[in-house]
Amino acid sequence: MENSKIEFRNVSFRYQEDMPWVLKNVSFTISADEWVAIIGHNGSGKSTIAKLMNGLLFPQEGEIYVNGQKVSRETIWDVREKVGMVFQNPDNQFVGTTVRDDVAFGMENHGMPRELMLERIETSLAAVGMQGYEEQEPHRLSGGQKQRVAIASVLAVSPKYIILDEATAMLDPKGRKEILKTVLEVQEQRNLCLVTITHDLLEVTQADRVMVMNEGEVWLEASPREVFSKQEQLQEIGLDTPFITKLADELKAAGISLTREPLNHQELLEELWTLRSTM
Amino acid sequence: MDITFDHVSYTYQPNSPFEHHALKDLSFQFSSGSFVAVIGHTGSGKSTLIQHLNGLVQPTEGAVSIGSYHLQAGKKNKKLRELREKVGVVFQYPEHQLFEETVEKDIAFGPSNFGVGEEDIKQRTKEAISAVHLSEDMLQRSPFDLSGGQMRRVAIAGVLAMDPDVLVLDEPTAGLDPRGQKEIMDMFARLHKQKQLTTVLVTHSMEDALNYADHVIILKDGEVYKEGAPLEIFKEKEALQSVQLDVPEVIEFLGEVERTLDEKISYQGQSIAELAKELAQVVKGGRDHE
Numbered sequence: 001m002e003n004s005k006i007e008f009r010n011v012s013f014r015y016q017e018d019m020p021w022v023l024k025n026v027s028f029t030i031s032a033d034e035w036v037a038i039i040g041h042n043g044s045g046k047s048t049i050a051k052l053m054n055g056l057l058f059p060q061e062g063e064i065y066v067n068g069q070k071v072s073r074e075t076i077w078d079v080r081e082k083v084g085m086v087f088q089n090p091d092n093q094f095v096g097t098t099v100r101d102d103v104a105f106g107m108e109n110h111g112m113p114r115e116l117m118l119e120r121i122e123t124s125l126a127a128v129g130m131q132g133y134e135e136q137e138p139h140r141l142s143g144g145q146k147q148r149v150a151i152a153s154v155l156a157v158s159p160k161y162i163i164l165d166e167a168t169a170m171l172d173p174k175g176r177k178e179i180l181k182t183v184l185e186v187q188e189q190r191n192l193c194l195v196t197i198t199h200d201l202l203e204v205t206q207a208d209r210v211m212v213m214n215e216g217e218v219w220l221e222a223s224p225r226e227v228f229s230k231q232e233q234l235q236e237i238g239l240d241t242p243f244i245t246k247l248a249d250e251l252k253a254a255g256i257s258l259t260r261e262p263l264n265h266q267e268l269l270e271e272l273w274t275l276r277s278t279m
Numbered sequence: 280m281d282i283t284f285d286h287v288s289y290t291y292q293p294n295s296p297f298e299h300h301a302l303k304d305l306s307f308q309f310s311s312g313s314f315v316a317v318i319g320h321t322g323s324g325k326s327t328l329i330q331h332l333n334g335l336v337q338p339t340e341g342a343v344s345i346g347s348y349h350l351q352a353g354k355k356n357k358k359l360r361e362l363r364e365k366v367g368v369v370f371q372y373p374e375h376q377l378f379e380e381t382v383e384k385d386i387a388f389g390p391s392n393f394g395v396g397e398e399d400i401k402q403r404t405k406e407a408i409s410a411v412h413l414s415e416d417m418l419q420r421s422p423f424d425l426s427g428g429q430m431r432r433v434a435i436a437g438v439l440a441m442d443p444d445v446l447v448l449d450e451p452t453a454g455l456d457p458r459g460q461k462e463i464m465d466m467f468a469r470l471h472k473q474k475q476l477t478t479v480l481v482t483h484s485m486e487d488a489l490n491y492a493d494h495v496i497i498l499k500d501g502e503v504y505k506e507g508a509p510l511e512i513f514k515e516k517e518a519l520q521s522v523q524l525d526v527p528e529v530i531e532f533l534g535e536v537e538r539t540l541d542e543k544i545s546y547q548g549q550s551i552a553e554l555a556k557e558l559a560q561v562v563k564g565g566r567d568h569e
Contacts, residue, residue, distance in 0.1 A: 041456045043426045088454070142321060169454050172321045172483045174523045199456050240457030243528045243551070250555030256562055265532055269539045276540065276562045 003068035004032035006053060006083070006161060006193075011062035013048055022048045024216040025062070032067075032160055035187065035194040037204045037224075040213030041238035046197045049213070050165045053195070054083040067160070081110055084154030088166040090146035091139070093153075099125070099141075100134040103153045110157055117156075124155040127189070128182050144175030148182055155186060161193045162186075168200065176200070201242045205263045212239070229261045244268055280346030280365065280444050280477055282309040282332065287341035289327050289501075301327040303501040304341070309494065311346075314471055314478045316488035316509070319498035320523045325481045328498065329447050332479065333366040334359045345445065364393050367443030371450050373434035374427065382408070382425075382433050383418040389441045400440075407436035410470060412462070428459040435463075439470070445477045446470070452484070464491055485527040489513055497522065510547065529554070536561075 006029070013023040023045045030036050040046045051057040052064055055076035064071040066079050087093055096102030100121055107117045125131045128148040133141070138149060147167055154162060164183065168176040180203060187194050196203060204210055210227045212220040214237045220227060227234070228245045235241075248262050256275065262268035289302040302324050309315050317325050330336045331343050334350055343350040348362045356362070370376070379385035386404045395403070408415060411432040417425070422433050431451075438446070448467065452460040468491050471478045482488055488495050488509055495512045497505040499522045505512055513519070516526050516534065525531070530546050533554075537543050542561045544554065 042428050042459055144321075166454070173525055174320065199460075201457070235458075238456055238458040240461075243532070246551050247532070247555055247558075250552045251559060253552070254555045254559035256555075256559050265535055269535055272536075272558065272562050273539055276564065 004160070005065075005067070006030045006195075007065040008049075008052075009063045009065070011052065011059045011064060013045075013052065013057065013059045013061075022216055023052075023059070026216070026218055027062075028211060028218055028221060030161075030193060030195060032193045033191060034208045035196070035206075036209045036211055037207035038195065038197045038211045038213060039199070039204055039239060040219070044213040045216045046213050047165055050085060050163045050195070050197055053161070053163060054085055055079050056085075077110070081157055082159050083161045083163065084157060084159035085163045085165065086147065086150045086154060086167040088169050090143050090150060090170065093150050094138040094146070097137060098134065099130065099136050099138055099149050102138055102149060103156050106153050106157045120156040120158070124152040125149075127155055127186050128152045142175070143171045144178050147171065147175070147179050151179070151182065151186070155190075158190075159192070161195065163195045163197070165197045166199070167196075168198070168203075201240060205242060212237075225261045225263055228263070281311050281344070282445070282477065282479075283344040284308075284328075284331070285342045285344070287331065287338045287343055289324075289331070289336060290339045293339065301501050302338075305501070305503060306341075307496060307503055307506060309477065309479070311477050312475055313494050314468075314492050315480065315494045315496060316492035317479060317481045317496050317498065318483070318485070318488055318524060319504070323498040323522075324501040325498055326449065327501075329368065329449060329479060329481055332445065332447050333363050333368055360393070364441055365443055366445040366447060367438040367441050368447040369435055369438050369449065369451050371453060372431075373438075373451075374422075374430035377422040377430060377434055380421060381419055382413075382422050385422050385433060386418075386437045386440050389437050393441070403440045403442065404436075407440040408433075410439055411436045411466060428455055428463075431455065431459075431463070443476070445479070448478065448480045448482075450481055450483065452482075452487070467491070485513065485525055489527045489530075497524070 008026050008028050011023055011026045012021055014021045038046050038049065052059060055071050066082055069075055069078060071079050094102055095105050103121045103124060104117055107120060128151050130148050130152060138146060168179050198204060205224045207224060210222060210224050211218060212227060219237060228241050231241045231245060231249055244262055244265060248258055248268060252258065258271050262271065284305050284307050287302055287305045291299040291301055317328060319325050331338060331350065332345060334356060337350050338352045340352045345362060345366060348358055350356055377385050379388060383404055386407055387400045390400050390403055405415060408418060413429060413432050422430055452463050455463060464487055467478065470476060480492060492509055495507060495509050496503060504522055505518060513526050513530050519526055533544050533546055540561060544557050
């Protein structure tokens, strides 16, 4: 579809008139089939972008379009059907007394017929591996399970875009891996666009594209490989690079020439193995 | 202060259908001045353990000693107030607990509750704000106008103003950006040395446990699963994985180097630059088994 994208056109936003701008003339496009990771220091405007995408906030200047439709107070329900969001704190996003009620809640808001709701509850809980938990009380689940239910609630509305706003930050490493795996499976199956806002560098290396925010502006849009090749500049704006990138840099300093910026252990090991066999 | 757990068990809602044994016959000792990392999967008992350190909970069985303070099952401790003055706890997301109109009042809240004199409080507030690397100009601002990272520092300053001997940190870097994480951890490392604190860090970051702690204790289902020096503990990849923990990335990578290149580089706390030099030697063949 021609218009399958989220578009920010010259968007500026501040929380109050006497406060500084949080976003300054931001423009970018995210297309419906990609995984974009947004990174940036605390306060760089990442979460504000997420909230603008589904009409939780509205910009003072510029426009935001979701699949060609301008996001405004009149269109937010249409927009929220397309853009689903999972937040950081699993405890803040439950309304139902059971998992089933909770997944149903979003659909009720969109006025879906009962038959369809029952079917969607089942399929979306299955998609995140939480079937069988329908009657459980959400607050008794582990953090990772809660986030999976939150994702199921979003999936039930069948959105085109899913935004994860530091959705794994409060989980332990195992919970983090599980959620990421779940999300990637769902993305593949349902052909979704994924926008992840994160500090987790390993997660960033797996995205299709990275958007780096700095002080309310888009600092760079590029592939993970290209982004992490700018180690020094990233550090200047308060970000870090993965261990493997740092090691590759030091290897170059130690006289080892690598053909490309490695993104994971495997890539670096393969290069080292090849280099050694030719020396 | 020395910290000793002697056969400590803790049971939530005993004799009810919700009975849950969070700690089971836990015994260990941290000596004064050590920097201990407590790690373990969610639900392994980490939070319950640290709640014993300032008497928020009392053992169901066994005894806990923190310096000269004792918490014993079934006995009422009359010195809890003193203990809480000595043991500062930085809870998860401590900035959620800020509430005063100004940063200064928020930092002063703890010591004034414990009856510290006004002059002394002023002095402590100044020291605490500089210890967390914020400027004194901030003292008159509202804590709610600050950034997330700054708010966390203010909350930590409030704990430091109590002038504790033991600092307990429950995932102090969660939610901060990478630079913020490193700054906060470096700050705790510096305070630990300067003030000769005993520091107990609960963390999900194996990297932090490796880089900052001198002793690691791994909990599993409320019991001590492993205990020892970080370099020793993190050698045991299989043992860690069986309790769903990872080894720090640098150790993981060196393991892969050994498998792929058949060269052993052992990790002894080298910097990334030092490791790169060793690896370069391997690749260039200079490390040929002469």
